[in-house]
Each structure stands twice: as C-alpha cells, then as structure tokens.
Amino acid sequence: MNTADTRTRHVVVIGGGISGLAAAHRLLEAGAWVTVLEASGRVGGKLYAGEIAGMPVDLGAESMLARRPEAIDLARAVGLDGRLQAPVTTAAALWNRGALTPMPAGHVMGVPGDPQALASVLSPEGLERAGQDRVLEPTPVGDDVAIGAYVAERLGREVVDRLVEPLLGGVYAGDAYRISMRAATPRLFEAVKAHDSLLDGVREVQEEAAAQQRTGPVFMGIEGGMGVLPGAVADAVRARGGEILLDAPVSELTRTAEGWQVRTRDRVLTADGVVLATPARPASQLLAAASPAASAELSEVEYASMALVTMAFRRRDLEGLPGFSGRSGFLVPPVDGRTIKASTFSTRKWAWNDAAAPDLFVLRTSIGRYGEEERLHDDDADLVEVSLRDLGEAAGLAAKPVATEVTRWMGGLPQYPVGHLDRVARVREQLAELPGLRVCGAAYDGVGIPACVASGRRAADEIVESLRTGTPAPGTNRGAGQ
Template sequence: MRVAVVGAGIGGLVAALDLREAGCDVVVLEGADQVGGKLRVDDVGDLRVDVGAESMLARRPEAVDLAARVGAELTHPATTSAAIWTRGALRPLPPTVMGVPADLDALEASGILAERPVPHAEPVPDDDVSVAAFLAPRVGREVVDRLVEPLLGGVYAGHADRLSLRAAAPQVLALGADPLAGAAATRATTRTLATPVFAGVVGGVGTLPQRVVEHGDLDVRLRSTVRAVRVDDGVWTVSAGPVSAIETYEVDAVVVATPAPATARLLAEVAPPAAFALAAVDYASMALVTFVLDGPIDVEGSGFLVPPVDGTVVKGSTISSQKWAWLGERAGDRTVVRASIGRAGDTAVLHRDDADVAALALADLTSAYGGLPPVLATHVQRWGGGLPQYDVGHLGRVATVEAAVALVDGLEVCGAVYHGVGIPAVVASARAAAARLLAR
C-alpha cells in the first residue's frame, strides 16, 4: 500500500514510521523547510537548545516509548519545584491537580491567595462546561484566576472561561463534586508513584523528529505544501509543491497530520462535515524568548508561572539550565532561561518586532528574578497559531470529524487538535490513525 502523509510534525512522522514498518510505501509531504512542527532545537549563541516544547509527560507511555524506540536518551528534571509570580513575589507553587489545590496548608503558606478557599460540593454537570464554570462555584474564583489559569495557560495558552472541562481538563472533572477533597485524595495516591511526572531528551526534545526520520529511513519531501487532496475510484491524488511546479502523487491512502485550518482546507471536498467542524477550532499564537546569561540566577527551582490577572507580558519562565542537567553541564557558568508570551486572543505584543518582544520579556524576568546577569545571546521563536483551543463543545467537534473521516476509505487524520496537545497524546493519535488504516 502506498500512503501519503501530509505534515512532518511529530504526529505525521510517527504515523509514517508505523506504516513504513508495516511494509507500506510512504511519502511524507511537508510545507516547511524542516521536520518537527512545534518540536525544534536551534542555536542560542553556541548552545543548541529547545525553542519549542522541552518536556513531555512521562506518566503516559507513548512519548517515552517513542524516545526509546528511536534511540534518544531520556532524562528527568533536576528540579521539579516551581513558583507563581504574583502579588509582587515569587511564591512556591503548592501541590495541585491542574491548579486545584491539593494541600490547603501549603497554599495558605505560599501567600498566592488572599483567603483560604472554602470547599463547596455541587453535582457534576452532564453537559460540557468551561473549566471556570465548573470550578468557580466549588473552589472560588481566586483559585481559578491565580492557580488554574496559569497552569492552563502553560498547556493551552488558553483561558479557563473558554476551555472545555471534558476536553482540556479531564483530570479536574475526575475530582468530582468537591474538587478540593478530590485533589487531596489524588495527591495522597500519586505522591507514592515512583515514575517521574515529566521527561526530557538529552540534546533537546526537538531532536526527536529527526531521530524518527532516520530510524525509519523515511522519505520526507520538504517545501512541499499540499495544495489539494482528491479521491476517484479508490485512487487518491495529492498535489503538492510550489504553485509554479506542482507535483502529483497517486496513492492508495492519505493521512492528514496538519493543524485544523490546513486540514479543513484539504478535506473540504472529500469529507465536508469534517472540514466544517475543523474550521471552527480556534488557535492561540505565542512566542518563546530564550536568553543565555553571563552568570547564575540566585533563584532555586525550575521557573515560574504568572496569573493573567497580574497583567505581565510574560506568562511563564523556565530556567532551563537548572531544570535539565545536560544543559546545565553544557552551559557551564552561564544560565539559559526562557520566557513564554501569548495567550488566545492576546496578540498585541506578538505584533511587535523581535527586539521589542525580547526587551519586554527581559524586563519582566528581571523584575521577577530580582536582577539578571548580562545577556550573552537571545533567540525569539514565534509559534503563530501554535496551539489549538479546546473550547466548550470540542469533543463533539472531534466526534464529527472522526465520524466523517471513517466514512471515507483510505483517509485518516491525526494530530494535536483531536485528543490532547501534549507529545504523548499526539503520538497516540498518530499510532491510532496508522493502525486504523492498516486494519482497513
């Protein structure tokens, strides 16, 4: 079976790898000039570091299994303590379940909230609601604003008032009618687990995509934007490349592993209901600003998150050279710190040039950390439309897409827009798509 995979992000590459190892003839078509999508490493001064995702959930098996499969060296954070920058200070982040406090004494000691939250138990709604609509009556609006929002912003670059409880925060839904009691019970169970929560890759998570390509000896065609996908009597025709030199591929099946806007465009003729549902998915843009500093930062832990109510430009920061031992060794006496900017609907800062974005980020970091060593190198990585927004009703939209695609023989989809934006979820989506295609 000859298969065209559209998109060389980690999802498309994993689908291609599974299909290739099952004996299929696979070509991967990618519009950009490199593989990896939102997983990328780049040079900041003389250090090569992640400028996209730098960690992956380790308590799901898919990503760590992929890393082992392609020969990547896994590592775990050297420090897991983090802070919330709020009320004029870096305050220790107490144990939480996606921002829902699991230790009220630790929360009170942190000074993050003005008042200790009072639990309120209410029946769990049958319909999908926003994370804020579920939590605010049960734990208080201040918990949502100063704890839940920063965590959701770090994962989705979204807002608790819009994000779907069932799609974006199922772990919060699982806490039940009394989320504070549920979080405390969850902590009592999970704190005994030996498995670290997160994992990284020596050399950067952004090295994974190229490792997948090399491990599978994949045929990847870069700068090959797919213009159209059509099917006629079971034969798929994929048109790709620059407008002046479009190349046509005739294949038996197609896996579309692109973000929702591109997927909607490509499926408009072959699966209109899927295209319509995907067109309704919003995306958030963001930027990651990485600095190499000439000396250490006198702060413990891996970094901080910021509640949006505090009005800063930066929504979070990671001291990468303290978080990852391999990077700390390569950096020596220098510090690698990065700042995350941008939430859904908040793009004014991102319209400024790189120098301005970096200057604004540096000003916030200097204020938060209480001064910084001189900057040796700076890198601004923009991710326009980088993160799909799992707004209320998202699971219904996904069900519509999957039902429509299932009716079209030889077509599959996968990626971050469906069942999770993290690397393990995307890998799972890709492997499931490949398995379905092979089963057909």
C-alpha cells in the first residue's frame, strides 16, 4: 500500500467487533487517519472476555481455526504471539440416543468419507442407507445446494440428523437443511462437483486436510481467552494514533460532495472513506439513502440467537465421573429433543483455564438455534436449571455450581442459506458504485474469526485503493464535532 496516498485521509469504521478492528488496524498500517465508532460500551462483539468465580473465561467465541492464518497473524501483530495456545484435547463426544459416545473420525463437518466410520452413531438401517451412495445416480449440485438436503439424498437423513446437524449446524446455530454447501463448506462443494459419489468427494477433502494438519493444530486459543484479542487490537489501533469511541451509535450515513458524513448522538464526522462493520440489519438501515438496492438485500439476511451458560464447579465434585474424563465436551443432535446443543469443558480443553483455578472446573452449555429461540427468553435461573438437568442425564453431573453466568447473543449468528453468496455479490456490486464505502463482517465472508479478520482487511484494502485513485477534497474538515 502506498501510505503517501492515504496519510491525510480520514476513514471512519462503524462497528468495533473484530472485523471492524481488523479493518482499522489495516488502514492505520496504510497511513490513514482512523476513527472507530462502536455503539456499545466495549469493543469485540462476540469475542467477550469475562470472569466467573474470579477466574477469566470467554463468554463468546473461544477458539479460532488455525488452518486459516488471518486471525493468528493479527494476534501476533498485536503482541499476543506468546499467548497463543492449542487445545489440550479436542476429543469431543456425541450425546446420541441418550449415551455419550466418542465423536467419529473420518468426516468433513459430519459428512463421512466411509460410512463405517459412523457405525457407533447410526442405526443398522441408517448405516445401510449411507452405503448406497456409490450405486445411486449422480445428484447435480448446480450453482449451490443445501448441504443437509444433498447429504440426505446421497446418504440418508440419519447422517444429517445425527452428525451434520450438531457439527455444521452448531457452527451457525442453524438448520443444516437450509445451509448453503457452497458458502459453508466451499472446498467440499467443489470436490462434490468433480465426483459422481459424495463419499469420493469427501475423501478428496480429507486427504487435503490431513496434509494441512501435519503442519500444526486445527484450532488455536489465547491464554486468558479469545476475548483478549479485540482489546489487544484496540490498544494497537490507539498506539498508532487511531481513535476508538464507545457508546457512539451511528444514526445517519450520508454521501456528500467531499466524501461521507457520519452522524452520532453528539457529533458529526466527515470522512473520505467509511468501513461499515456492523451486522446486516443496522448496515441496511444506514445504507437506505446511499444505496437502496444494497439496503434491501441486507435487510433479508436472517440471524440466529443463542445463549451460553457458563458454570464453575468444585473440581472435587466431578472426580470419578467418566463423562468428563479426557474430553473437551460433547455435541447434541437436535433430533433427540434436548435443550442444550453442546457443552464445552473449558478446564479440560484449555491449559490456561485449568491453571487459573486449580480447585474449580469450568464448563459451558449452549442453548438455542435458528427457529428455536423461545427458550432464550427464560430467566437466567431457568437456563441454568435446564443445563444442569441435561448435564446430569448426559454425564452424571449431580453437583451444584458455585457460580454461573448466562450470556445471550440475540441475533448473534448470520445464516447462510442457499443463494447467500449471490446476495453478498449483489451487495458488493451495488456498493462498488459508491467511492470510499465498503462492508465487512460475519454476514459476508464466513462466521469464523479468521474469516471476519479477512473480511475487515479486504474492506480496508479496497478503501485504500479507492482513496488512492479518487480525488477527495483536501480541505475537508475531517472528524470535527459539530
């Protein structure tokens, strides 16, 4: 990037989640003058560092995919290299038909390369149906297809209900029968297009993944929790001269002859460029005047809500319970009708969590998914109680927690149904007509932390290029309160 072209340019980033912070960090590297406006009282969005019983915990996302470099690179760039940690164990279980069984190996987000790998999960009838893939006529995927519908047609619904739903559906808190294969598992989508057999396509992806895994862990965390990352990026932004304003919701975004005008409760900022790093609905509202077409597209993006119930127990109360031995947690097939969708044994999974309180055991459960969110309106005590009931049935836990924390993420996870990527492409095509304006975040390029960081960096790079080739007025009164 040519910093000479951007050092006098003011860019406003609307949204202080990890996407917006990554965009701000990138813009500052290019020499731009940056102001971040965050509507809430903290940065980080769904990366949220908290505590329970006096020890640090994540109250939001707690790990990042290590096979993508963007988030790890950002963590290292802001001084967290020495705090990166791989999980102690990723040996999860499946609470399937009332019993905890080891998570089967040899699959891609629940889609097997060999149905026999699912023998412990499927019924005899389901296992026989899954083996029919190679004798069925090829099923074209076209431009896109719902992964659950496609896998059910090739391998039977039981594979989807028992494994794809808790794995892939759990990532999005969504319905696997609606989730786009092209958007959620793009490499599998391409492999499936190249093979008549779904099993053969999965095996191709597995071979590639196995080669990558030999170079390092699949997932990575940070000592103290993933919620440490946004604070470290925010500190780096401020150290470079960037400004971060909290409790500063944006009420209006207007295109002017000189650039952009951004209005908050108590000030009006003028800017050469704007990165819109909010969820789809507020982005839609802010774009209503500048780009009605993009606004209309974004208004159609749906979100799922969920709650995390974090609990601390006396460690001695869990001794001798085999359900907790050597496991990082368990997933729950929604078809079994349980309330919790998953449980993570944080003390088993993360060395930093284990060391923080030697006498305590911390775990969390997740509740809620797309279309099943009524329970999230229950009182905190009710969500704790139902979590304890399911943990008792699944793992024999009878102890009462010494501390609990319920965190609701209402509208927290964008859904990626069939056609989502086409919608994103239309939004970006419309916004390309507006100099100095780009969007980023989980609604566009993936819900994982690396994807969000990459989305922010992409928006920043495109803003820099737009400013480099554009001619904003040099005398603009940038950032002045009015």
